[in-house]
Amino acid sequence: MTSRLLAVAVPLLLLTGALSACSQEDDGPFITVYNAQHEELLKELAPKFTDETGIEVKLRNGSDFELGNQLVAEGDASPADVFLTENSPAMSLVEKEGLFAPLEEGTLELIPQAYRPASGDWTGFAARSTVLMYNTSEISEDELPTSIVDLAEPKWKGRVSFSPTGADFQAIVSAVLETKGEAATKAWLEGLAENGEVYDGNNIVMQSVNDGEVETGIAYHYYWYRDQQESGENSSETALHFFTNQDPGAFVSVSGAGVLESSDKQEDAQEFVRWLVDEAGQQALADSYALEYPLNPDVQLDSQVKPFSALEPPVVDVSALNGPKVIELMQDAGLI
Amino acid sequence: MAIRLATQRRPPERAQEGAPVALRLLGVTIAVFALIPLISLVQHAATVDPDVALGQLFRPRMAMLLGHTFGLMVTCVAASIVLSLACAWLVVRTDLPLRGLWHVLLTAPLAVPAFVNGFGWVSLTHAVEGYAGASMVVTLSYFPLVYLPVTAALRGLDPVHEELAGTLGLSRTQTFLRVVLPQLRPAVLGGSLLVALHMLSEFGALKMLRFPTFTTAIYDQFNTSFNGAAAHMTASVLVLVCFVVLLVELRLRGRRRYAPTSSGTPRVAARLELGRARLVALLLPGAVTALALGVPIYSLLRWVSIGTSTGRGSEDLLPTALATIVFALVGALLAVALALPVSVLVVRHASRTSTLIERSTYTANALPGIVIALALITFTIRYVPGLYQTAPVLVAAYLIMFLSRAVVSVRSSLEQAPPVLENVARSLGLSRMAATWRVTVPIVLPGIGAGAALVFIAICTELTATLLLAPIETQTLATRFWSLSGGLQYGAAAPFALLMIGLAMPAVYLLSRTPGRKS
Amino acid sequence: MTVLRTSSLTRSFGSVRALDGVDLEIADGAVLAVLGPSGCGKTTLLRVIAGFLSGDAGEVSLGDRVVLSDGRARVSTKHRNIGYVPQEGALFPHLDVAANITFGLSRRERRAGDVADLLALLELDPSLASRYPHELSGGQQQRVAVARALARKPSLLLLDEPFSSLDASLRESTGRAVMRAVQARGAAALLVTHDQNEALSLADSVGVMQAGKVVQVGPPIEVYAHPATPFVASFVGAGTVLSATVADRVAHTPIGDFDVAEDVGSGPAQVFARPEQVRIVEDSKVVATVRGFDFHGHDATVHLGVDGHPEVLCRVGGDELPTIGDEVRILTHGRVTVYPA
Structure with missing residues (x-):
C-alpha cells in the first residue's frame, strides 16, 4: 500500500512543483x-x-x-x-x-x-446600510417600527431576529450608544435580548425571516439584494425596511x-x-x-x-466603533 | 483502526527494556512539536490581567457555554457509541442484506465535513437548530470515528466467549452487555476520545446550528472584542477540559488486559439470521445514511441546480482540488511517519514518559483552529521567518492538528504485532531491521493506511489554518467553499464541497476495507 | 437414567457429512470420551449438543427433555443446563477469576463460599480468586474454566479438547483433577479429544468416531482389546495389521499364531496385534530384523522387519533394548480380533 501511495504522491508532488515553478515565473x-x-x-x-x-x-x-x-x-x-x-x-x-x-x-x-x-x-x-427585513405575509409595512430602538418594546417579543456575534451588529450597537447614550443602550440591549431570536450570520437571519420563523430581522441591505440576484431562494417572501431620520437603525x-x-x-x-x-x-x-x-x-x-444619497444615517465616528463599552454592554445583556 | 488489544500497563512479568535513547529523543521532539500551540496559548493567556481574566471567566454566560460544551460532548459521545454498536452489530453479526455496501456508507460520513453537513441541514430546515439538532447533526458527522474501531474489534472477537455465556445461562442481550461490550471497550474508548475532543473544538457546524459552546465563544471573543489575549485565556479553559477528558479516558481504559486468553485462531462468529426482521433492520443503516450523507449531498445538489452563481469559479475546481490532494497526501504520509515512533514508544516501551508523549499529541485536537494558526504564526515569525506562509509550515500545522488521528490507528495496529514475532524472525536469520520490515510492518500496514486515510480526510476539510498559513494565492477546496458560501453564492460554492466529499471517498473506502484483527 | 441420548443425529456442511447418524448415550454421572482424528465430526457433535449448531435430522435428549428433534433445536443453549469448557479455557479476559467463576450465577444464586468451594474442588489455591486470566498458567486457566462451567451445577459437562494445549505432565494431573471435580459435583461429562491416552485413562466409556459415524462404543479396556475395526484398533493404540488364515479359532500369521476370541469360521482374514502381543525370545522359528525403536524409558517399541511384513511392532522392557540390525527371534501370544480380509 505504501508503494501505491507513493505511486500517487510522487507524480503529484512533481506536478505541484511544476505548477508553483510556473506561478513563480511572473516576476513583475x-x-x-x-x-x-x-x-x-x-x-x-x-x-x-x-x-x-x-x-x-x-x-x-x-x-x-x-x-x-x-x-x-x-x-x-x-x-x-x-x-x-x-x-x-x-x-x-x-x-x-x-x-x-x-x-x-x-x-x-x-x-x-x-x-x-x-x-x-x-x-x-x-458601505452597507442597516435594514430591517420583514416577512411580507407575516407582517405589513405599516406595523414596522420607525426606530430600531422600538424593537426592545415588549410587543416585539419573539418577532425579531439578529446576529449579535458578528462585527456588524456591534457597529449598530455603537451607533445606538453614540446617539442615545449608555442607559438607553443598556435598556435597549436587554429588551432585544429578551425579544430576539439569535442567529449566527446575517444570511441566516434573512433565511429565518424568509422561512417565517420570525417576522423581522436586522441585517445589511446587500444580503437581500444579492440573494434576489442569486435565486431569491432565501428572500422571496421578504421585503426591506430602511430606517430614516438619522435613527441608529439607519447606520451605515x-x-x-x-x-x-x-x-x-x-x-x-x-x-x-x-x-x-x-x-x-x-x-x-x-x-x-x-x-x-x-x-x-x-x-x-x-x-x-x-440610492446612497437617499439614506439618512446617524453620524458616528468610525474609529469609535466596538469600543470596550459596547462589548461590556453586550456582555451584560448576555448577548456574547 | 482496529483498537483491540489496548493496555496501558503491561503485566509485571513482562518487564520491558528501556527505549533506545534516539527513539526517546525523537518521541520527546514530536511531543514538544505537538505542544507548540499549547505553549503559545499559555504565553498569551499569561499577559491578561488576572482580575480581568476572572471577570471574563466567571460570567453567567461562561457557565452556560461550559454547560453546552459538556452537554454536547456527553450526548454526542453517547449517541455515537449507541449508533456505532447497533450498526456494527448489524453489519458484522447478522445476515443484513448488502452488508459490504452499508459498511462503506456508514464510514462515508467522515468525508462530509461537519460544517458542510450543518450547512446542508440548516438550509433545509430550521428544526435542527439548538441542542437537540446540533447533537444530531454533529453526531452524524463524527460517529464513524467510533463505528470503525468497534466494527474492527467486533470482527476480531472470538465467538467462543459468547457461546460460553450461553451455556452459563445468559440471554443474547445479557451476553452482549456482559461479554461482548466489555471486550469492545478499548475500541469504544479510543473512538469516543476522538469524538469528545472534536466536540471541544467544533466550530463551523455549531455556528450554523445556533448552538453556542466554548469554542464558538472563543471565536466570538476574537471577533467582537478583537481582544486576542482574552480569547486565548478562554481557550486555556478548553485545554483544561481536554486534560480532564484525556485523564478520564486513561482511567476508564484502566489496567485490565484485553489480549485474548486463547492463542488459537478465533473462529468467525456465525451470523444471526434476522429472518423477516431483515427489512426492519435495514431501516437503521438506511436512516443513518440518509441523514448523514443524503441530506447534505441533496442540499448541495439543490443549490447547484437553483443558484444563479452556479458555475462561477469553476475554473478553480481543478487547481484547488490538486492543491488539496497534494497537501492532504503529504500531510497524511508525514502524520503516520510521526505516529510510528510515538506508537512504538507507548506500545513497546511503556512508561510514564511514553504515555505523556502519546497524550501530548492529543491536546491540539481540542484547540480551535484559529488558536493553532495564530500560535504557528508567532512561532514561525520568531524562529524561522524564512518559512512563513510556505507549504512546510502549513503541513506542520496539519500535523499538529491531526497527529492524534494517526496515533490512534497506528498504535492499535502495533498492539496486534507482538514483539515475539520479530524475535522469531530474527531466530530465522533476519537482521533486526529486516525482521521489522518483513514481520511487523506488514501487520501494522493496515493501521498505517487507516491513520493516513483519517488524516487525509481531515486535511481535505480544514479551513482556518489553511486560510492563514497557506502560501499566498494557494487555495484549497475548503477555503473556496468558505469564501463562496460566505458571499451567498451557494450555487458556485456547492461544487467545491461536492468535490471535497468526492476526494475523501477513496480514503473512506480504504478505511472501510481495513480489516480487524488478522488471524 | 441417561443424561444424554442422541439418535440418528446428522449434520452436513455442504457435501461433507460431519455427523452421519450418530447414536450415543451417557448414563448419570458417567464420563464418555468421543475419540477421533480431526475432521471426524466430534466437535460438531459437541456443538450440536450444546446448541451452538442445529442438526439436519435426528434427535438429542438431555435427561427427559428432547432438546433437538428433526434436526431442529427446540431448547436454546441457555436452557439446556449444560457446562461447556472450550479449548484453552477461554476465560473472559476482562474479568478476574472470581468473576469468571460466578459469571453464570445470578446475584441471588451467589453464595459467599461459592468461589472458594469451587477453587478447592479444582484443587486451586484460594488466593487465585483475585487474579486475572493472563496471570494464570495454562493448567490453572483450564481448571478455572471447569470451575466456571460447574458453578451452575449442570447435569452434563461438555469438554472440547480441554487439555490439548497443556504439556504432557500437566495434562494428566489436570485431567484427573477435573474428573474428580466432575464426579464430586455428580455431573456427567462428554469429553471430545483426539488423544487416546486421555480418552482411555479418563473416561468410563469411549466412543470412536470416523467420518461422522460412531464406529464403536464401549469401556476403555474393551475398545482397546477388541477394536471393532482396524481403524479403531490403530487409532486407540499402536499395533500391526497382519494377514491371517483362520482355522479352529486360531489365526495363523507370518509371524506366528494368535487365539481368536469368538468363532468366526475359517478362511483368510486380517488380525490386529498389539506390540505387547509380540515378544523377543531366545528360541522361535520366526526370525526378524531390528529396524529401529522408540524408547520410552520404562519400555520401548521395537520396529521389526519380517518376511512379507515390512513393519511389525513389538514391546520390550526399557533395559532389554536390542541393537539395530540385529536378527532376533519372536513369539506371538494372546487373543486378537478378526476382521474380514
Whole structure:
C-alpha cells in the first residue's frame, strides 16, 4: 500500500512543483493584500487594477478577525502590503497596534470625512446600510417600527431576529450608544435580548425571516439584494425596511482599506488604495455583483438598490466603533 | 483502526527494556512539536490581567457555554457509541442484506465535513437548530470515528466467549452487555476520545446550528472584542477540559488486559439470521445514511441546480482540488511517519514518559483552529521567518492538528504485532531491521493506511489554518467553499464541497476495507 | 437414567457429512470420551449438543427433555443446563477469576463460599480468586474454566479438547483433577479429544468416531482389546495389521499364531496385534530384523522387519533394548480380533 501511495504522491508532488515553478515565473511588480472583504469582489476588482497599472495583486483571504489578529501576530514581519476588511473594527485593531502607514492626502480627500478615521491611517471604500427585513405575509409595512430602538418594546417579543456575534451588529450597537447614550443602550440591549431570536450570520437571519420563523430581522441591505440576484431562494417572501431620520437603525458601516507600515512596496500599495477609492475603482465596485455602496460621491450604484444619497444615517465616528463599552454592554445583556 | 488489544500497563512479568535513547529523543521532539500551540496559548493567556481574566471567566454566560460544551460532548459521545454498536452489530453479526455496501456508507460520513453537513441541514430546515439538532447533526458527522474501531474489534472477537455465556445461562442481550461490550471497550474508548475532543473544538457546524459552546465563544471573543489575549485565556479553559477528558479516558481504559486468553485462531462468529426482521433492520443503516450523507449531498445538489452563481469559479475546481490532494497526501504520509515512533514508544516501551508523549499529541485536537494558526504564526515569525506562509509550515500545522488521528490507528495496529514475532524472525536469520520490515510492518500496514486515510480526510476539510498559513494565492477546496458560501453564492460554492466529499471517498473506502484483527 | 441420548443425529456442511447418524448415550454421572482424528465430526457433535449448531435430522435428549428433534433445536443453549469448557479455557479476559467463576450465577444464586468451594474442588489455591486470566498458567486457566462451567451445577459437562494445549505432565494431573471435580459435583461429562491416552485413562466409556459415524462404543479396556475395526484398533493404540488364515479359532500369521476370541469360521482374514502381543525370545522359528525403536524409558517399541511384513511392532522392557540390525527371534501370544480380509 505504501508503494501505491507513493505511486500517487510522487507524480503529484512533481506536478505541484511544476505548477508553483510556473506561478513563480511572473516576476513583475506585485502587492500582497490581506483581504477580509468578500473574495469574489476582489477577484472582480483586482484584474482591473492590474490592467491599469501592471501591478499584480495577490490575495490572502480570511475573515476580519482572522486576518486582523494575524497581522497583529506578524507585527513588523508581515508579508502584507494592504489590508482590506468588511467592517471597520478590524481596521481599528490594526491601527491601535500602530501597524498602518498614513494614507496619502490625495487618497483621503476622495472619501467623505464621515467614512474614514481622523488619523488618516485607513479609509472606508465601501458601505452597507442597516435594514430591517420583514416577512411580507407575516407582517405589513405599516406595523414596522420607525426606530430600531422600538424593537426592545415588549410587543416585539419573539418577532425579531439578529446576529449579535458578528462585527456588524456591534457597529449598530455603537451607533445606538453614540446617539442615545449608555442607559438607553443598556435598556435597549436587554429588551432585544429578551425579544430576539439569535442567529449566527446575517444570511441566516434573512433565511429565518424568509422561512417565517420570525417576522423581522436586522441585517445589511446587500444580503437581500444579492440573494434576489442569486435565486431569491432565501428572500422571496421578504421585503426591506430602511430606517430614516438619522435613527441608529439607519447606520451605515464601512469596509476599510489601509497600507501596512511594514510593507516595502509603499508606493504600489498606496497606489492600490488610491485606485480603490478613486473613480475607476469605485465604478468597478458599483458594477460588481457586490451591491455595496461606493463611498466616492462621484460614483453611484446604478441598480434597483436604494440610492446612497437617499439614506439618512446617524453620524458616528468610525474609529469609535466596538469600543470596550459596547462589548461590556453586550456582555451584560448576555448577548456574547 | 482496529483498537483491540489496548493496555496501558503491561503485566509485571513482562518487564520491558528501556527505549533506545534516539527513539526517546525523537518521541520527546514530536511531543514538544505537538505542544507548540499549547505553549503559545499559555504565553498569551499569561499577559491578561488576572482580575480581568476572572471577570471574563466567571460570567453567567461562561457557565452556560461550559454547560453546552459538556452537554454536547456527553450526548454526542453517547449517541455515537449507541449508533456505532447497533450498526456494527448489524453489519458484522447478522445476515443484513448488502452488508459490504452499508459498511462503506456508514464510514462515508467522515468525508462530509461537519460544517458542510450543518450547512446542508440548516438550509433545509430550521428544526435542527439548538441542542437537540446540533447533537444530531454533529453526531452524524463524527460517529464513524467510533463505528470503525468497534466494527474492527467486533470482527476480531472470538465467538467462543459468547457461546460460553450461553451455556452459563445468559440471554443474547445479557451476553452482549456482559461479554461482548466489555471486550469492545478499548475500541469504544479510543473512538469516543476522538469524538469528545472534536466536540471541544467544533466550530463551523455549531455556528450554523445556533448552538453556542466554548469554542464558538472563543471565536466570538476574537471577533467582537478583537481582544486576542482574552480569547486565548478562554481557550486555556478548553485545554483544561481536554486534560480532564484525556485523564478520564486513561482511567476508564484502566489496567485490565484485553489480549485474548486463547492463542488459537478465533473462529468467525456465525451470523444471526434476522429472518423477516431483515427489512426492519435495514431501516437503521438506511436512516443513518440518509441523514448523514443524503441530506447534505441533496442540499448541495439543490443549490447547484437553483443558484444563479452556479458555475462561477469553476475554473478553480481543478487547481484547488490538486492543491488539496497534494497537501492532504503529504500531510497524511508525514502524520503516520510521526505516529510510528510515538506508537512504538507507548506500545513497546511503556512508561510514564511514553504515555505523556502519546497524550501530548492529543491536546491540539481540542484547540480551535484559529488558536493553532495564530500560535504557528508567532512561532514561525520568531524562529524561522524564512518559512512563513510556505507549504512546510502549513503541513506542520496539519500535523499538529491531526497527529492524534494517526496515533490512534497506528498504535492499535502495533498492539496486534507482538514483539515475539520479530524475535522469531530474527531466530530465522533476519537482521533486526529486516525482521521489522518483513514481520511487523506488514501487520501494522493496515493501521498505517487507516491513520493516513483519517488524516487525509481531515486535511481535505480544514479551513482556518489553511486560510492563514497557506502560501499566498494557494487555495484549497475548503477555503473556496468558505469564501463562496460566505458571499451567498451557494450555487458556485456547492461544487467545491461536492468535490471535497468526492476526494475523501477513496480514503473512506480504504478505511472501510481495513480489516480487524488478522488471524 | 441417561443424561444424554442422541439418535440418528446428522449434520452436513455442504457435501461433507460431519455427523452421519450418530447414536450415543451417557448414563448419570458417567464420563464418555468421543475419540477421533480431526475432521471426524466430534466437535460438531459437541456443538450440536450444546446448541451452538442445529442438526439436519435426528434427535438429542438431555435427561427427559428432547432438546433437538428433526434436526431442529427446540431448547436454546441457555436452557439446556449444560457446562461447556472450550479449548484453552477461554476465560473472559476482562474479568478476574472470581468473576469468571460466578459469571453464570445470578446475584441471588451467589453464595459467599461459592468461589472458594469451587477453587478447592479444582484443587486451586484460594488466593487465585483475585487474579486475572493472563496471570494464570495454562493448567490453572483450564481448571478455572471447569470451575466456571460447574458453578451452575449442570447435569452434563461438555469438554472440547480441554487439555490439548497443556504439556504432557500437566495434562494428566489436570485431567484427573477435573474428573474428580466432575464426579464430586455428580455431573456427567462428554469429553471430545483426539488423544487416546486421555480418552482411555479418563473416561468410563469411549466412543470412536470416523467420518461422522460412531464406529464403536464401549469401556476403555474393551475398545482397546477388541477394536471393532482396524481403524479403531490403530487409532486407540499402536499395533500391526497382519494377514491371517483362520482355522479352529486360531489365526495363523507370518509371524506366528494368535487365539481368536469368538468363532468366526475359517478362511483368510486380517488380525490386529498389539506390540505387547509380540515378544523377543531366545528360541522361535520366526526370525526378524531390528529396524529401529522408540524408547520410552520404562519400555520401548521395537520396529521389526519380517518376511512379507515390512513393519511389525513389538514391546520390550526399557533395559532389554536390542541393537539395530540385529536378527532376533519372536513369539506371538494372546487373543486378537478378526476382521474380514
